[in-house]
Amino acid sequence: xxxxxxxxxxxxxxxxxxxxxxxxxxxxxxxxxxxxxxxxxxxxxxxxxxxxxxxxxxxxxxxxxxxxxxxxxxxxxxxxxxxxxxxxxxxxxxxxxxxxxxxxxxxxxxxxxxxxxxxxxxxxxxxxxxxxxxxxxxxxxxxxxxxxxxxxxxxxxxxxxxxxxxxxxxxxxxxxxxxxxxxxxxxxxxxxxxxxxxxxxxxxxxxxxxxxxxxxxxxxxxxxxxxxxxxxxxxxxxxxxxxxxxxxxxxxxxxxxxxxxxxxxxxxxxxxxxxxxxxxxxxxxxxxxxxxxxxxxxxxxxxxxxxxxxxxxxxxxxxxxxxxxxxxxxxxxxxxxxxxxxxxxxxxxxxxxxxxxxxxxxxxxxxxxxxxxxxxxxxxxxxxxxxxxxxxxxxxx
Amino acid sequence: xxxxxxxxxxxxxxxxxxxxxxxxxxxxxxxxxxxxxxxxxxxxxxxxxxxxxxxxxxxxxxxxxxxxxxxxxxxxxxxxxxxxxxxxxxxxxxxxxxxxxxxxxxxxxxxxxxxxxxxxxxxxxxxxxxxxxx
Numbered sequence: 169x170x171x172x173x174x175x176x177x178x179x180x181x182x183x184x185x186x187x188x189x190x191x192x193x194x195x196x197x198x199x200x201x202x203x204x205x206x207x208x209x210x211x212x213x214x215x216x217x218x219x220x221x222x223x224x225x226x227x228x229x230x231x232x233x234x235x236x237x238x239x240x241x242x243x244x245x246x247x248x249x250x251x252x253x254x255x256x257x258x259x260x261x262x263x264x265x266x267x268x269x270x271x272x273x274x275x276x277x278x279x280x281x282x283x284x285x286x287x288x289x290x291x292x293x294x295x296x297x298x299x300x301x302x303x304x305x306x307x308x309x310x311x312x313x314x315x316x317x318x319x320x321x322x323x324x325x326x327x328x329x330x331x332x333x334x335x336x337x338x339x340x341x342x343x344x345x346x347x348x349x350x351x352x353x354x355x356x357x358x359x360x361x362x363x364x365x366x367x368x369x370x371x372x373x374x375x376x377x378x379x380x381x382x383x384x385x386x387x388x389x390x391x392x393x394x395x396x397x398x399x400x401x402x403x404x405x406x407x408x409x410x411x412x413x414x415x416x417x418x419x420x421x422x423x424x425x426x427x428x429x430x431x432x433x434x435x436x437x438x439x440x441x442x443x444x445x446x447x448x449x450x451x452x453x454x455x456x457x458x459x460x461x462x463x464x465x466x467x468x469x470x471x472x473x474x475x476x477x478x479x480x481x482x483x484x485x486x487x488x489x490x491x492x493x494x495x496x497x498x499x500x501x502x503x504x505x506x507x508x509x510x511x512x513x514x515x516x517x518x519x520x521x522x523x524x525x526x527x528x529x530x531x532x533x534x535x536x537x538x539x540x541x542x543x544x545x546x547x548x549x550x551x552x553x554x555x556x557x558x559x560x561x562x563x564x565x
Numbered sequence: 566x567x568x569x570x571x572x573x574x575x576x577x578x579x580x581x582x583x584x585x586x587x588x589x590x591x592x593x594x595x596x597x598x599x600x601x602x603x604x605x606x607x608x609x610x611x612x613x614x615x616x617x618x619x620x621x622x623x624x625x626x627x628x629x630x631x632x633x634x635x636x637x638x639x640x641x642x643x644x645x646x647x648x649x650x651x652x653x654x655x656x657x658x659x660x661x662x663x664x665x666x667x668x669x670x671x672x673x674x675x676x677x678x679x680x681x682x683x684x685x686x687x688x689x690x691x692x693x694x695x696x697x698x699x
Contacts, residue, residue: 249624249663287608288664291677325567326607328662342566344605403626403667410668441625467626467667481625485662491605 169373169399169413172260177295180302183263189308191376195271196314199379204275205231208375210383212395217243217331217368218439218463219538223375226365229355230276233363238278241359241366242269244285245336247328248440249485250465253401254369256411258285258292261373262299266319268372270308271379273317276365281317284336286324296321328489332537333358333366335491346491347537368463370399390416394456402428404436404468414455421451423466430468435475435553440465441482442542445475445549475554476561480508482546486539497540500531504547511561518562525551566592567602570609578614579654585611607661615650615657617695619643620674624663632671636660638685639673642692656695 175182183189195204209224230238242265246254257265269281285293300319303309310316327345329335334348337359358364374396378386386396394416400423403409407429414423420438424430433448438455439462446453446460448471453459469478487501507524510516528544535541551558566588573584585603589596603609621636636647639658643651650657666672669681673688680691 246665247663250626250667251663252665252667255665286665288661288674291679323571324606325571325609326661327605339567342602344602401667403670404629437625465667469629473629478625481628485624488662 169257169261169397170377171264172257175261175263177260177262178298180263180299180306183261184306187380188263188376189267189306191379192267192270192274192308192314195274195379201231201275201277204271204379207379207383208275211378211386212383212393213371213374213378213386214394214457215368216370216374216398216463218248218442218461220457220461223367223371226355226367227272227275229353230363230365233356235363236277237362238276239359239362239364240269240272240276240278240281241333241336241340241364242281242283242369242372243331243333243336243366244283244289244369245324245331246289246369246463247286247331247489248442248463248465250403250437250440250467251401251463252403253399253411253464255289255292256401257369257373257399258289258296262296263303264373264376265369266299266303267308268367268375269319270303270314270317271375272365272367272372274315276363278365279315279317281319282340282359283319283321284324284330284340285321286330287326288324290323293321293323327491328485329491329537329539332539335537336366337364344491346493347539349536370464391454391456391458393458394461398455398461398464400455400464400466402466402468404430404466405433405470405473406430406468417454417456419451420446420453420455420460420466423455424451424468428466428468430470432470433468434471434473435469435478435550437465437467437469437478437482437546438462440467441485441546442538443545445478445546445553447553475550475557476508476512479547479550480505480512483508483543486543490539490543494534494536494540496531497535497537497543500527500535500540501543503527504544508547511558514561515563516561521551521558521562566594566599567606567609570599570603574609574614578616578618578657580613582611582613607659612648613650615654617655617675618657618659620659620661620664622662622664622666622670622672622674623660626663626667627670627672630670634685635671635673635683635688638688639692642689 330345335345672681
């Protein structure tokens with residue numbers, strides 16, 4: 169993310185003079201698409217949108233499809249409460265993002281790409297369009313050196329679930345953003361049923377640096393299964409909310425206390441409302457894909473915050489944002505929400521609360537997508553770590 | 566078709582439902598299909614809107630920074646409830662989920678712009694800016 173504070177997002181020359189687009193040039197003139205895929209695989213870059221799927225593998229699966237028409241989609245639908253790191257990247261360094269998209273297109277032989285920008289960020293559409301125009305004008309697409317790629321900005325229309333790759337694709341196809349059954353995955357049948365790579369903004373931002381500096385430059389930092397850096401957005405009860413980039417494996421304490429200035433921490437939602445709730449006793453946890461991570465949202469709650477209210481408001485969010493297609497999520501979020509509401513009013517029995525655990529398990533196992541699978545997390549984690557907050561409200565008798 | 570809905574809202578925010586039949590015809594869809602898509606997305610919908618749409622974030626980070634007070638101030642200042650439009654059709658007030666401005670919570674959007682680090686006093690000042698134009 170080194171360019172974010174150094175370049176001017178409105179002037180491509182400030183990016184070029186720092187070596188911008190040299191990676192793209194290297195890729196298209198000196199490497200084959202297969203070489204590019206191999207380098208990304210070697211770097212062990214994993215998706216930065218929350219799911220952490222190995223990027224090189226995703227590209228490889230797409231590139232080897234029989235169907236020749238392929239698409240690359242940049243998922244800029246950042247909607248997880250507490251996440252604003254992609255916003256920051258778009259605002260401050262759209263050129264790294266665009267270069268990453270162009271390299272991805274080369275790697276999977278795609279001529280068309282889309283930036284699916286959530287409508288809440290529509291104020292950045294002109295910035296992106298200007299950056300794309302500058303890229304065209306400077307000749308980075310459509311001549312003897314650089315293959316022609318059309319990149320179009322598509323606006324969302326306000327739906328958290330459209331951050332899920334298949335719902336996103338449904339939305340581009342002009343339909344309700346309902347999740348598709350998987351398999352098939354977008355790598356084999358995505359937009360218009362063609363092989364499609366869907367990558368997060370931050371994932372793509374890392375690509376030019378990896379091609380420029382080599383896979384090892386990326387892979388030698390971080391932990392064994394979480395390489396490179398991660399961009400976090402910290403908010404909540406902190407002195408210094410903002411966007412911070414840390415080496416993978418850094419501790420949550422360092423991020424929230426040392427850097428963001430949190431005091432009297434009660435719990436932290438790592439990964440937003442769908443993430444894990446880490447109580448203060450767990451604050452030294454390293455941030456990795458194998459421990460706790462998410463897409464980068466870090467919501468800090470001090471000791472005055474009520475764990476049950478955290479669970480209630482988190483569940484309410486998923487209830488509202490559920491696409492409604494599958495029963496475990498549609499019904500499960502409703503059940504958890506209504507029960508927690510009753511609990512807040514002192515009208516919930518032990519039995520009702522116990523039943524929620526069964527529902528939560530069913531949701532995590534059988535929901536069609538990550539929304540339903542993770543919706544119960546805030547409830548389950550606060551129940552486990554703050555049983556007293558629940559116990560004290562259960563209706564006696 | 567989603568773009569057509571967006572365009573219809575921009576051009577005539579007071580009468581989106583009137584446009585739906587037309588849009589259905591243009592795209593070879595039934596009116597109920599168009600309705601189904603329009604009501605799926607928070608920023609579409611079939612209710613009439615004012616010249617300016619105010620969207621107040623209700624998600625947890627904004628909620629914990631007294632987002633409720635911001636909503637209450639707006640309701641009071643505009644004399645409307647959530648989901649309603651002022652009599653003079655100038656403002657609509659809606660409540661939405663996270664808009665990605667958590668670093669400056671509590672935050673709202675008015676049309677495309679974001680206003681953050683709000684207090685009831687600042688809300689009144691922001692509204693005054695809009696009221697003073699035309």
